Amino acid sequence: LAEDGYRLWQRYEQVQDAARLQAYRQALNELVVQGNSPTLTVAQQELQTGLSSLLGQPLAAVKSPTKQNILVAGTPSGSALVKELATAARLKPLGEEGYLLLTTAKDGKQYTVIAANTDIGVLYGSFHFLRLLQTQQDIGKLSLASSPKIKHRVLNHWDNLDRTVERGYSGFSLWDWHRLPGYIDQRYLDYARANASVGINGTVLTNVNANALVLTQDYLKKVAALADAFRPYGLKVYLTARFSAPIEIGGLKTADPLDPQVQAWWKQKADEIYTLIPDFGGFLVKANSEGQPGPQNYGRTHADGANMLADAVAPHKGIVMWRAFVYSEDEPDDRAKQAYNEFKPLDGQFRDNVLVQVKNGAIDFQPREPFHPLFGAMPKTPLMLELQITQEYLGQGTTLAYLSPMYKETLASDTYAKGKGTTVAKVVDGSVDKHRLTGIAGVANIGTDRNWTGHQFGQANWYSFGRLAWDHALSPEAIADEWIKMTFTGEQEFVAPVKNMMMNSHEAVVNYMTPLGLHHIMGWSHHYGPGPWIKDKHRADWTSVYYHRADEKGIGFDRTASGSNAVNQYFPPVAKEFGSLKRCPEKYLLWFHHVDWDHQVNSGRTLWNELCYRYSSGVDSVRQMQKTWDSLEGMVDRERFSHVKQFLAIQEQEAAWWRDACLLYFQTFSKRPIPQDLEKPA
Numbered sequence: 001l002a003e004d005g006y007r008l009w010q011r012y013e014q015v016q017d018a019a020r021l022q023a024y025r026q027a028l029n030e031l032v033v034q035g036n037s038p039t040l041t042v043a044q045q046e047l048q049t050g051l052s053s054l055l056g057q058p059l060a061a062v063k064s065p066t067k068q069n070i071l072v073a074g075t076p077s078g079s080a081l082v083k084e085l086a087t088a089a090r091l092k093p094l095g096e097e098g099y100l101l102l103t104t105a106k107d108g109k110q111y112t113v114i115a116a117n118t119d120i121g122v123l124y125g126s127f128h129f130l131r132l133l134q135t136q137q138d139i140g141k142l143s144l145a146s147s148p149k150i151k152h153r154v155l156n157h158w159d160n161l162d163r164t165v166e167r168g169y170s171g172f173s174l175w176d177w178h179r180l181p182g183y184i185d186q187r188y189l190d191y192a193r194a195n196a197s198v199g200i201n202g203t204v205l206t207n208v209n210a211n212a213l214v215l216t217q218d219y220l221k222k223v224a225a226l227a228d229a230f231r232p233y234g235l236k237v238y239l240t241a242r243f244s245a246p247i248e249i250g251g252l253k254t255a256d257p258l259d260p261q262v263q264a265w266w267k268q269k270a271d272e273i274y275t276l277i278p279d280f281g282g283f284l285v286k287a288n289s290e291g292q293p294g295p296q297n298y299g300r301t302h303a304d305g306a307n308m309l310a311d312a313v314a315p316h317k318g319i320v321m322w323r324a325f326v327y328s329e330d331e332p333d334d335r336a337k338q339a340y341n342e343f344k345p346l347d348g349q350f351r352d353n354v355l356v357q358v359k360n361g362a363i364d365f366q367p368r369e370p371f372h373p374l375f376g377a378m379p380k381t382p383l384m385l386e387l388q389i390t391q392e393y394l395g396q397g398t399t400l401a402y403l404s405p406m407y408k409e410t411l412a413s414d415t416y417a418k419g420k421g422t423t424v425a426k427v428v429d430g431s432v433d434k435h436r437l438t439g440i441a442g443v444a445n446i447g448t449d450r451n452w453t454g455h456q457f458g459q460a461n462w463y464s465f466g467r468l469a470w471d472h473a474l475s476p477e478a479i480a481d482e483w484i485k486m487t488f489t490g491e492q493e494f495v496a497p498v499k500n501m502m503m504n505s506h507e508a509v510v511n512y513m514t515p516l517g518l519h520h521i522m523g524w525s526h527h528y529g530p531g532p533w534i535k536d537k538h539r540a541d542w543t544s545v546y547y548h549r550a551d552e553k554g555i556g557f558d559r560t561a562s563g564s565n566a567v568n569q570y571f572p573p574v575a576k577e578f579g580s581l582k583r584c585p586e587k588y589l590l591w592f593h594h595v596d597w598d599h600q601v602n603s604g605r606t607l608w609n610e611l612c613y614r615y616s617s618g619v620d621s622v623r624q625m626q627k628t629w630d631s632l633e634g635m636v637d638r639e640r641f642s643h644v645k646q647f648l649a650i651q652e653q654e655a656a657w658w659r660d661a662c663l664l665y666f667q668t669f670s671k672r673p674i675p676q677d678l679e680k681p682a
C-alpha cells in the first residue's frame with residue numbers, strides 16, 4: 001500500500017495505547033445518528049468508518065439505542081435523544097456552526113453526545129470527536145463546547161482554468177474542468193472532508209488574476225457541480241470576478257461601476273449564478289493591482305467597484321471580498337504605504353456585505369512582515385485577513401516551514417487601535433468594532449500531487465490555517481502536536497523532536513533568507529532563491545535594491561520620519577516602537593531602519609557580524625533538522641521518511657545558496673570580513 005500522504009491527517013489508525021483503546025471500546029458500543037440530511041449522512045459515515053478503524057473493531061450504526069454505551073450525534077430538532085441529553089441553554093450560544101461534546105447518563109445508559117444546533121455543527125463536532133481519539137485523549141468526562149470566532153474561513157485557490165496554479169507547487173489544479181460537470185472525482189469529496197475536519201467553510205475556486213470565462217454558462221454549470229459535491233461538508237463556493245467581464249463576455253463597451261447597464265449586467269449575472277448555485281458565497285476581487293482592471297480605470301473608487309458587485313449579490317445573501325493588495329505603477333516613494341493611503345479614506349463607504357481583504361503585511365507575503373497598518377485603521381469596515389499557505393516566498397515546494405507561528409505572530413500583533421490589547425485577531429474576529437461579518441482567507445497550497453501539498457509538511461500549514469481560522473487563541477505548539485499525532489504517530493519519541501523541528505523551522509528560513517527585517521530580495525518574478533542584486537527593472541518596486549538599500553554606510557529601508565515615514569501609518573505606540581532604532585524589535589529592524597554596518601545589536605555584535613551570524617545559523621538549523629529527521633528512521637513508513645529526507649537535502653543546499661549569495665553580495669557594500677568562526681562545515 002502506498003503511504004504517500006494522500007490521507008492527510010485523517011488516517012484513523014488503530015489506537016496504540018492499550019488502556020486508552022480499551023476505554024474507547026467500552027464507551028463506544030454503538031452509534032446513533034437520528035435525523036436525515038446529506039450532512040448527517042457524511043457525519044455518520046465519517047464516525048462509523050473512522051471509529052471502526054481507530055477502535056480496530058466494527059461499530060454498528062442504529063436509529064435508536066440497543067446497547068448500554070452509546071455514541072449519539074445530532075441536533076435537538078432532528079433527534080429526540082439529543083434533545084433530551086443536551087440542554088438547550090448550553091447549545092443556544094453555540095450558533096450555526098458550534099457544537100457540544102458531552103458525556104452523560106440516562107435511564108441506566110451511558111452516552112457520549114455530539115450535539116449542535118445545525119447538521120453542519122454535528123459534522124464539525126464529529127471531526128473534533130475523532131480528533132480526540134486520534135490524539136488519544138480522555139473521552140470519559142467530556143463537557144466541551146466550541147464555536148468559531150470568525151464567520152468566513154475561506155481558502156483562496158489561485159487556480160487558472162487551464163489547470164496551472166499561480167504560485168502553486170504541488171502539481172496542477174484540482175478542478176478538472178474538462179470532466180466537469182459530469183464527473184465528480186472522489187478527490188473533491190476528500191478535499192471537502194479535509195476542509196470540514198478543520199472547519200474551513202468556503203473555497204474560492206479561481207485565481208485572483210481572474211479569467212472572465214468562469215462566469216459563462218458552461219463554466220458555471222461546472223462550478224455548480226462542485227458546489228453540489230461540497231455542500232454536505234458545509235463548504236461554500238466563491239469565484240473571482242474579473243472587473244472587465246461585462247466587456248469581455250457581456251459585449252458591453254464599458255465596465256464602469258456607475259454605468260446602469262454595467263450594474264444591470266452584474267445583477268443579471270448574479271441572478272444566473274444563484275439559479276444554478278442557490279448558496280453561492282459571492283465574489284473575491286483583485287482590482288487595479290498588478291495590471292488587473294478595476295474601477296479606477298473609470299475614475300471611480302474601490303468602494304464604487306465593490307458596492308456595485310455587493311448590490312448584485314445582496315438579494316441572494318452573497319458577499320464581496322475586495323482585496324486591498326494594491327500598489328502603483330508609477331514609482332511610489334514607498335510601496336508599503338499605498339494600500340493604507342488608498343483604502344483608509346474609504347472607510348464607511350462600503351456596503352454591509354463587503355469585506356476588505358488585507359494581506360498580513362503591507363508588502364507581499366514575505367518570510368516575515370510586521371502586521372499591515374490597515375488593521376485597526378478602518379473601524380467601519382470589516383477587514384478580512386489574507387494569509388498565504390502556499391510558500392511563494394518561503395522556498396516553495398521543497399522547504400519545510402511550519403507557518404503556524406508566523407500566522408500567530410500576525411494575529412497576536414497589537415495594533416493599539418483602541419488601546420493596548422487591540423490585536424489583529426480581535427480586529428479580524430469583529431470583536432473590536434462589533435462587526436458581525438468577519439472573515440479570514442488562506443491562499444491554498446493544494447494541488448494534484450498525491451500528498452496534496454507537494455511537501456508532506458505543507459499539509460501542516462493547510463491544517464493550521466483551518467485550526468487558527470476557527471480559533472485564533474490556539475497555540476502553534478498545540479496545533480503541531482495534534483497534526484503530528486494524527487499524521488504520523490503518537491509516540492512521544494517521535495512527536496517531541498518533530499514538534500521541535502517544526503516550531504523552529506520558520507525562524508530558520510527567515511534567518512537564511514531575510515534576517516533582521518530584510519525583505520523582497522528573492523529571484524525576480526519567480527521569487528525562488530536569492531536575488532538581492534536585482535535592479536534596473538521597469539518598476540523600481542520590482543527590484544531588490546529598492547527594498548534592502550545597501551550602501552557603504554549600512555543597509556535597510558528607512559521608513560521612519562527621516563525616510564518614507566511609513567511608520568506613521570501605525571497607531572502612536574506602535575509607530576514609536578517601530579520608529580525607534582533602539583526599541584524596534586530586531587526581527588523588523590531593517591524593515592524600518594537603514595542601519596550602519598557597525599551598529600551594535602542586542603547580541604553585542606555589529607550589524608554586519610549579526611547578519612553573517614543569522615545567515616549561518618539558518619543553515620545550521622536546517623542541518624539540525626536533517627539530523628533530527630534521520631534519527632527518526634523506522635518510526636515512520638519508508639515512503640514518507642524518504643520524501644522528507646530528500647526534501648531536507650534540497651533545503652540544505654538552498655539554505656547554503658541563500659547564505660552565500662546574500663553575504664557575498666552584501667559584502668560588496670559592507671567591505672567587512674565574514675567572521676570565520678561562523679563558517680561551520682556541513
Ligand code: GCU
Pocket residue numbers: 166167208209286290325364392
Ligand atoms: C503576489 C504574487 C502574485 C499574485 C499577487 C496577488 O504579487 O507574486 O502572483 O497575483 O501577489 O496577491 O494578487
